[in-house]
Amino acid sequence: MKFVQVSDIHLGAPDALINGCSPTERLCACFKDINSWHSDAEFCVITGDLTEFAEPAAYKHLKEILSEFPLPCFLMLGNHDDRKVFQSIFVDYSQDENGFVQYSHRTASGIFLFLDTKKEGLETHEGEMCNLRLKWLKEELMSAGNQPVYIFMHHPPFDIGLPYVDKIKLFEFEEFGETLKHGHNIKHIFFGHVHRMTSVIWKGIPFTSLPSLNHQIPLVSDSVNSEFCDEPPAYGVVTINSEQLTIHFNTFMQRNELHQTEII
Numbered sequence: 001m002k003f004v005q006v007s008d009i010h011l012g013a014p015d016a017l018i019n020g021c022s023p024t025e026r027l028c029a030c031f032k033d034i035n036s037w038h039s040d041a042e043f044c045v046i047t048g049d050l051t052e053f054a055e056p057a058a059y060k061h062l063k064e065i066l067s068e069f070p071l072p073c074f075l076m077l078g079n080h081d082d083r084k085v086f087q088s089i090f091v092d093y094s095q096d097e098n099g100f101v102q103y104s105h106r107t108a109s110g111i112f113l114f115l116d117t118k119k120e121g122l123e124t125h126e127g128e129m130c131n132l133r134l135k136w137l138k139e140e141l142m143s144a145g146n147q148p149v150y151i152f153m154h155h156p157p158f159d160i161g162l163p164y165v166d167k168i169k170l171f172e173f174e175e176f177g178e179t180l181k182h183g184h185n186i187k188h189i190f191f192g193h194v195h196r197m198t199s200v201i202w203k204g205i206p207f208t209s210l211p212s213l214n215h216q217i218p219l220v221s222d223s224v225n226s227e228f229c230d231e232p233p234a235y236g237v238v239t240i241n242s243e244q245l246t247i248h249f250n251t252f253m254q255r256n257e258l259h260q261t262e263i264i
């Protein structure tokens with residue numbers, strides 16, 4: 001099976017520039033590329049930070065863009081989102097019994113779990129997995145038994161060596177790590193939030209992240225004279241079979257043609 005991951009789209013109003021880029025243009029270019037070359041994917045997932053300021057207009061704008069996008073799309077919340085505002089626009093969106101935007105998707109290839117690590121408050125950027133959400137995750141992992149499990153979350157539960165994001169990682173990382181022990185066959189965890197491509201093994205489980213579609217966090221903060229930088233956006237193309245999981249990080253806006261030098 002094949003799916004695509006997109007992260008940190010940070011949408012605003014249709015014509016808004018966020019940190020110098022147009023998130024609308026970036027998302028539309030991304031969806032166009034997915035539609036052109038990966039329409040055989042079973043689904044798309046956006047791993048949080050759907051909006052920059054969590055205003056209703058931004059979620060409505062996202063809803064309009066999604067209405068033109070043919071793949072089923074799983075939406076997740078990040079620190080820049082607002083759960084209540086999201087749920088007021090995406091009415092009756094999947095949620096757990098406590099109203100958190102976390103849910104599962106069962107396929108022949110395995111069970112996909114989408115977590116809600118949003119901590120209440122727009123000024124709060126660290127991640128949260130409260131006891132209610134951890135209980136849901138524990139129950140999902142236990143009911144999965146030996147089936148392959150793939151987890152999606154916005155905030156990582158570990159440092160990546162960038163103080164900018166390390167201080168706003170998942171706060172309950174120890175409890176989260178303990179909860180993962182209830183999983184018998186967790187294959188991979190996909191995350192966002194760090195606005196960089198990373199590959200991490202934590203407690204024996206492989207994790208990967210994607211750049212934002214809009215603005216990136218420099219690996220070395222002093223390497224640019226700004227808070228963010230314009231390294232290439234990318235989406236993930238993930239294929240899974242019984243033997244292998246493969247992720248391509250597709251820097252779709254930099255697919256420049258090359259011409260062979262003619263040797264006379």
Ligand SMILES: [Fe+2]
Binds near residue numbers: 048078080193195212
């Ligand atoms: Fe973000």
